[in-house]
Amino acid sequence: MTQSNPTALITGASRGLGRAMTLALASRGWNVIGTYRTQQEEAEKVVQEAASAGGRAVMLPFDAEETDPAAFIEDVRKSLADLGSDTLDALVNNAGAAHYAPIAETDLSALDGLYRLHVRAPLALTQAALPMIGEGGRVLFISTGLARFSLPGYGAYAAMKGAVEVMARYAAKELGERGIRVNTLAPGAIETDFGGGAVRDNPEVNAHVSAMTALGRPGLPKEIGDAVAAILSDEMRWMSGERIEISGGQSL
Numbered sequence: 001m002t003q004s005n006p007t008a009l010i011t012g013a014s015r016g017l018g019r020a021m022t023l024a025l026a027s028r029g030w031n032v033i034g035t036y037r038t039q040q041e042e043a044e045k046v047v048q049e050a051a052s053a054g055g056r057a058v059m060l061p062f063d064a065e066e067t068d069p070a071a072f073i074e075d076v077r078k079s080l081a082d083l084g085s086d087t088l089d090a091l092v093n094n095a096g097a098a099h100y101a102p103i104a105e106t107d108l109s110a111l112d113g114l115y116r117l118h119v120r121a122p123l124a125l126t127q128a129a130l131p132m133i134g135e136g137g138r139v140l141f142i143s144t145g146l147a148r149f150s151l152p153g154y155g156a157y158a159a160m161k162g163a164v165e166v167m168a169r170y171a172a173k174e175l176g177e178r179g180i181r182v183n184t185l186a187p188g189a190i191e192t193d194f195g196g197g198a199v200r201d202n203p204e205v206n207a208h209v210s211a212m213t214a215l216g217r218p219g220l221p222k223e224i225g226d227a228v229a230a231i232l233s234d235e236m237r238w239m240s241g242e243r244i245e246i247s248g249g250q251s252l
Helices: 016-026 040-053 069-082 108-132 155-178 194-201 203-211 221-232
Strands: 007-010 031-036 056-061 088-093 133-142 181-187 243-246
Touching: 007 016, 016 031, 016 040, 016 056, 016 221, 031 040, 031 069, 040 056, 056 069, 069 108, 088 108, 088 221, 108 133, 108 155, 133 155, 133 221, 155 181, 181 221, 194 203, 221 243
Parallel strands: 007 031, 007 088, 031 056, 088 133, 133 181, 181 243
Antiparallel strands: none
16 A cells, blocks of 8 residues: 555544644644544544644544553544555653642552653553654653653653653663664643643733743744644754753753
8 A cells, every 4th residue: 555645643643732733744744643532523623633644643532541552443443544654753752730739648549640651651652653653753741841840740640751751761762774764752831721720821921931931931832833834844854862852942
C-alpha cells in the first residue's frame, strides 16, 4: 500500500494542545488519527476543522488509563487503511491531566493515577505502535516546563513529566538504529482549559505568568501546534533525544 500523505497518531486530540497539533499538521498535508476520552462531539468538530485546514483526520475513543493498547492499535490499523496507508509516520503522546496539591498533601492514589496516565500509558502505547512506525518515524512525548522550573503545588505532576523526559531519552537511544527519532516537547503556560483554564480565564494568573515570561505573555495553543509540526517535519530529521521547551522564556 502506498502512502500519499504522512500520518500521525495524537492522543488527547479533541481539545487544547492536541486539537492545535491536529490542525497544524492538517494544514501541512498530514493525516491525523486522534483520540478522545469522552468528548466525542468536540472530537468530530476537530475532524471537520482538519478537513477545512486541508488535511484528513479520524477520531478514536481511547482512555489512556483503561484502554488496552494492543486492542486500540488494531483500530488504528483499520483507520490507517481507510486513510490509504499501512504505517505511522509519527506518534505524539499528548494525553494528560493536571494535578494540583502540595507534596505534603498529595494523595497516594492520585499519585498512582498520575503514573498510569502520564508514564505507563505513553510507554504502553509506544510499545504497541512501534511495529507500525517505519524507518524515519518520529515519537514525541509531551512534558511540561514545570519539569525545569518549580511552582509549589505541581510537584507530583511535574515528577511524572520528569520521568517522561528520561524515558524519551532512552527511547531515542534504543530506537535510533531503526532511524526513529524521539524527542520531548515541554510547553510553558498556555491559554487552554488545562487545569481548569486558569491561565486563559483568570486575569490574575495570566498577569502573573506574563510577568515571569521573557516575551511578556502566556503561549497560545496554535504556537504549540506549530512547534509540533516543525519538530515532526523532515527539516528536523537530525534531532533526536532532545527536550525542546516552548515557553516564551518562562522563569529564566
